[in-house]
Amino acid sequence: MNKPTASHSGWKLGQIFLDAALRDNIVLAQAIGVCPIILAGTDLKNGVVLTVCTLLVLLPVSFLMSLVGKHVPNWLHPVLYTVTAAILLAGAAFVLNNFISTSLYAQLHLFIPLMAVNTIFTYRAGGFSIGNRPSAAIADALGSSFGFGLVICVVSAFRELMRANTIWGIAVPVEIGLPQAAEPFMAFILLGLMAACLQQWVKHRHADDDDLPLITEEEVAADE
């Protein structure tokens, strides 16, 4: 058993967080969770609500899967993380509707339950978390939510600006007036451009870096 030292572990967790958020961005590099961005990411408020929902759900689900994932049979994994996510999202929807904003809930009432079957949970909670330490799973969940939030906030702010000349409901003196920005094609174009920029940045930044595996096989073996 050669457990990594505390500092090494902390560095590694930071690395997992940063990679999930930026370098292997969940949307731009892994193409996961595109659907809510395309459909609901037309308003910065929607973007923030969906980010918070993702964070609040992905964090406990990932943690749970990293704890119990190895002890339940493989066929039960999807049931486990989908049902947990659905229960948490039902709670989140209740809180949003009753305590935060009924009108926001009216806009998002379709998309919040749909998050439960989002591929974000399939790949992060059902993929990465199983077989990783809980701390790594939490770092990954935080990074993934942060990366998702970054992309959906940028896209929805852009689309809100183009669509209604406002950001967060506040009028800005930029007159674009393109109501078609709320249609899916604009989000696809924005995502494509952002993905291209990310690839360019990664290419420049990591031009001479070795591609280190995040969790070595020894560590996984040590945990088991």
Next chain:
Amino acid sequence: MEPIITPSLRVGRSVISYSFDVILLVACLTIYSYVLYGLRPVFLTLIAIGTALLCEAIACLLGKRRLTFGDGTAMVTGGLIAMMMSPLTPAWVIIVATAFAILIAKMPFGGSGRNVFNPAAAGVAVVTLCFPHRVFIYPNPDQGLRLLWDTSAVIPQASVAATLKDGGASFETPLNMLFGNTPGAIGTTALLVLLAGLIYLACRRTVTLHAFIAYILTCTVLALLFPRTEGDLLTGVLLELTSGFLVFGGIFLLNDPTTTPHHPSGRVIFGIVTGVMVMLLRHFGRFEDGVCFAILLVNPLSSVIDRWSWQMTHFVEKRWLHRE
């Protein structure tokens, strides 16, 4: 034969000769349009080509690359976009379309020979989606307009494609359609010029006719099976084939050397699939014409179609012709 998989471009003389031929045809169509509408189409075409060259230069400078507009593909994109616009379209719409085509649909993919989507189709598709009311407004060519800037006094006419889309009967005769004497875009109505251009391109070996013939046949069959007008079936089919961007797209967008398959049987498949998409979009789409969208939808498939075609050829030659 060496397999060439799309997106790719055979570099060298053939690119420049392709660009030269297409620009020549764009010039012919612009002159024809000058006869019909006056100076405005010429002005719009020049604006589109100028914007395309400027955007290509900007993109090359930003990417710190050698200037690449020598191969003429930027001029081709600009010219084709202008041909698909109405003479009444404001100049800024054409500038937006061309800038989108070059700066987003072409250069980020790596420039000429590497773009997956046809830039001209992408530019027109985006302005169609964003400003449909500024794209599908067509003047009547009979009025002999001499308009350069002010277009507010012109009464827009419904094109034949729009009439077909609304399910109404069109009063245009197919002969009128052939001469381009109907409301339509700058370069897409003059069918005689377009067909003469196709023969010229085929004689110069700039294009092969596989894709075009497969595409037109598919559209004809689908128009026969699912007519959109009541009454004479033959007239309906002829109107369907002569309206909108159908022939123009078949000649210029379907034969783009970068974004369509290279293998002959791949080109036939590409033509058939595009024809089906065009007719589907005409029946169920939101706009009166869906040729640009059809081309964009089929473009990403061309590399797969190309690869399968080469593999099939190889398989057939080995299996039945015993040739290596």
